[in-house]
Amino acid sequence: MSTEKTLGQITVNMHSSIRIGGDTVIYIDPIGIGAAPHDADLVLITHPHFDHFSPKDIKKVMKDDTVIACPKTAAGLCKLLTGREPVTVRPGQNLSLCDVPVETVAAYNKVKPMHAKFFNWVGYVLTVDGTRVYISGDTDNTPEAAAVQCDIALVPIGGTYTVNPVQAAALVNQIAPKAVIPVHYGLMLGGQDAPGKFRAQLQPGIQADIRPTVYSKVMLRVMPLLIAAVLLLIVAVLQMR
């Protein structure tokens, strides 16, 4: 099947909350789900950070026979909060989930600790109607990511927690897919300019499919945590004096 057809079946709800429609409905890292469509055949979770793993939203897309796959570090909470036992995954696997060929690819930061390699978090390469779709998860430009072969790539470009627009373009130029949908950017995460900066660095011949729905303010949710951390630090410093 054509890349164009599969691109038409992919929607990004916000951030990196992705849905692939068609005969098998697949959600990757569903967050911010408005209604409760209960239409997921397969739910894939890349890692257990709040902007990727939301049991509340998984429950909105789940139906009786939905298969959920996630790394081991999310499995306990997933079972507890959704009532569904997930398939646990680790990098480097070849699986068939709901008859969809699924490959797992390591997703990690090379230096920063937020997504350390030892967590064994993943991205996914799915074969949908013969089209290979790579959803990288939160990653840097790693050898594992650069070695992926796919027709469509969905990669983060927001920086801070992942590759920034320039680094993401370098990664995508190495992968050389037919099309790329940049995700994981928004307020406090690359801003409105991120997709333009990303597209400017892409090799000609790679189609940048920029979706206005990706831009979100989800990172505002980390502000209370940051403020609390700073306050705790100030208290600790004052006590040392």
Ligand SMILES: [Zn+2]
């Ligand atoms: Zn993350």
